Amino acid sequence: QSALTxxxxxxxSPGQSITISCTGTSSDVGGYNYxxxxxxxxxxxxxxxxxxxxxxxxxxxxxxxxxxxGNTASLTISGLQAEDGADYYCSSYTTISTVVFGGGTxxxxx
Amino acid sequence: QVQLQESGxxxxxxxxxxxxxxxxSGGSVRSDSYYWSWIRQPPGKGLEWIGYISYRGxxxxxxxxxxxxxxxxxxxxxxxxxxxxxxxxxxTAVYYCASLYCTRTSCxxxxxxxxxxxxxxxx
Numbered sequence: 001q002s003a004l005t006x007x008x009x010x011x012x013s014p015g016q017s018i019t020i021s022c023t024g025t026s027s028d029v030g031g032y033n034y035x036x037x038x039x040x041x042x043x044x045x046x047x048x049x050x051x052x053x054x055x056x057x058x059x060x061x062x063x064x065x066x067x068x069x070g071n072t073a074s075l076t077i078s079g080l081q082a083e084d085g086a087d088y089y090c091s092s093y094t095t096i097s098t099v100v101f102g103g104g105t106x107x108x109x110x
Numbered sequence: 111q112v113q114l115q116e117s118g119x120x121x122x123x124x125x126x127x128x129x130x131x132x133x134x135s136g137g138s139v140r141s142d143s144y145y146w147s148w149i150r151q152p153p154g155k156g157l158e159w160i161g162y163i164s165y166r167g168x169x170x171x172x173x174x175x176x177x178x179x180x181x182x183x184x185x186x187x188x189x190x191x192x193x194x195x196x197x198x199x200x201x202t203a204v205y206y207c208a209s210l211y212c213t214r215t216s217c218x219x220x221x222x223x224x225x226x227x228x229x230x231x232x233x
Contacts, residue, residue: 034217051218093217104156
């Protein structure tokens with residue numbers, strides 16, 4: 001299975017909105033509504049930000065939202081804040097019951 | 111709140127077998143809809159899913175690692191384990207255990223990852 005495709009980096013100024021894309025195939029992203037997004041700060045374990053494409057776990061800011069169209073999922077961070085600077089990974093369950101991650105996107109708050 | 115904790119050697123010699131254990135507390139590995147998972151992250155690189163085991167003992171592995179991976183479950187100790195054989199420097203990574211929660215309408219890695227353990231492959 002191939003890793004999902006994410007941009008290596010995305011940047012924005014405080015208060016702006018940014019969107020991170022995650023492109024897969026009909027065997028993963030396009031196959032189910034089981035895309036999730038994780039935030040990882042250096043030296044820390046990943047933190048779940050979005051699951052099942054667009055659901056937000058309790059405690060996660062509503063500035064984070066997710067969507068999907070075809071084989072591409074997206075994570076949008078609105079009202080960008082300094083603490084949003086981190087690595088972000090998408091993940092999808094696949095049609096062969098495995099899990100695949102994206103390569104990761106480094107978000108820089110300018 | 112389920113908590114997971116990895117344990118095992120931090121240094122493994124090339125060609126040998128890497129062995130790690132994940133201890134689950136605050137919940138049972140016998141839980142339905144949970145798939146006990148291993149994920150790794152080489153230094154400075156992205157996440158890679160290794161595989162999972164269900165409470166019934168069913169396993170599924172990353173096709174790229176399948177020939178070298180074994181994940182097992184010990185319900186008496188509320189633990190699950192990873193064995194990766196014939197390791198090389200490319201297997202040097204932080205190894206995480208996590209729980210994949212999957213039902214007919216939902217599937218995601220729950221926010222209860224272990225803190226991760228660095229395993230270095232070197233002679």
